[in-house]
Amino acid sequence: xxxxxxxxxxxxxxxxxxxxxxxxxxxxxxxxxxxxxxxxxxxxxxxxxxxxxxxxxxxxxxxxxxxxxxxxxxxxxxxxxxxxxxxxxxxxxxxxxxxxxxxxxxxxxxxxxxxxxxxxxxxxxxxxxxxxxxxxxxxxxxxxxxxxxxxxxxxxxxxxxxxxxxxxxxxxxxxxxxxxxxxxxxxxxxxxxxxxxxxxxxxxxxxxxx
Numbered sequence: 001x002x003x004x005x006x007x008x009x010x011x012x013x014x015x016x017x018x019x020x021x022x023x024x025x026x027x028x029x030x031x032x033x034x035x036x037x038x039x040x041x042x043x044x045x046x047x048x049x050x051x052x053x054x055x056x057x058x059x060x061x062x063x064x065x066x067x068x069x070x071x072x073x074x075x076x077x078x079x080x081x082x083x084x085x086x087x088x089x090x091x092x093x094x095x096x097x098x099x100x101x102x103x104x105x106x107x108x109x110x111x112x113x114x115x116x117x118x119x120x121x122x123x124x125x126x127x128x129x130x131x132x133x134x135x136x137x138x139x140x141x142x143x144x145x146x147x148x149x150x151x152x153x154x155x156x157x158x159x160x161x162x163x164x165x166x167x168x169x170x171x172x173x174x175x176x177x178x179x180x181x182x183x184x185x186x187x188x189x190x191x192x193x194x195x196x197x198x199x200x201x202x203x204x205x206x207x208x209x210x
Contacts, residue, residue, distance in 0.1 A: 017071035024102065024111040028076055029067025029153075030084045030119035031160055032092065034138070046141040046161045052121065053144055054088050055135045062149025063137065065156075067114065080117045088136050089128030092121040098159045101152040116156035118163075 019026040032052040053063035066087035070079040077094045085091055094117050101114040139147070141161060148154050 017073055019070045019072055021113050024113040026070045026113045026115070027067050028070045028079045028083065028115045028117070029065050030080045030094065030117050031065050031098070031153075031157060032084060032088060032090050032119045032121045033160070034121045045165050049164070050138050050140055051144050051157070051160075052088055052090060052136055052138050053148060054137075056149070057130075057133055060149075063144075063147045064150055065116070065148070065153050067116070067153075070115070076115060077117070080115075080119065084119055085125070086129045087134060089125040089131060090119070090121045090136075091123040091125075092119045094119050098156045098163075101155065103152055114152060116153070118160050 033049050034052075035049050036047075051065075054066055056062070056064055066084045068079075068083040068087065070076055074082065076097075080094050081091065096117070098116045098118065101116070102112070103114065104111050141157065144157055145154060148157065
């Protein structure tokens with residue numbers, strides 16, 4: 001993964017382009033992930049990768065994955081990438097959507113439709129638009145379960161783990177999902193992609209701070 005310095009990036013502001021669906025504000029976010037040291041060949045399933053969480057704008061308990069409003073002049077994948085760059089300072093490959101969630105803010109006066117994607121990180125910036133107001137932390141899936149403050153984001157994380165496990169079961173004999181040997185015997189890191197996307201029943205609505 002490359003570490004690069006940001007040249008010029010600024011966060012979008014205002015909500016005049018914000019998308020709504022049946023009165024619900026549409027938001028989109030990512031679970032940024034990367035593989036651990038793939039020389040440790042005993043690693044399988046969720047132990048093979050780690051995820052990136054960020055601190056909320058309003059100081060409080062818990063962490064969250066980057067997310068924000070989906071605007072009318074961009075695709076949903078572009079919105080996911082943009083929000084991840086603005087809030088977490090990483091870029092990468094946006095993969096197949098994990099799901100859609102319906103929730104409200106704590107006061108109950110705003111309804112949301114949230115879409116979450118995995119993002120295989122290929123570039124980490126040392127400066128990004130919200131660096132001064134957020135901290136970012138790479139951690140294990142186990143730590144993320146404990147520290148993530150939003151229930152719907154935890155559900156998205158479990159779907160990512162399930163996708164990883166499914167691909168692991170289909171690729172026995174390889175190093176582990178996302179790693180393959182080249183003809184020279186070297187290992188190459190690959191994103192999970194969409195091959196093992198799971199179909200699941202609709203998830204229940206939840207009430208969370210957006």
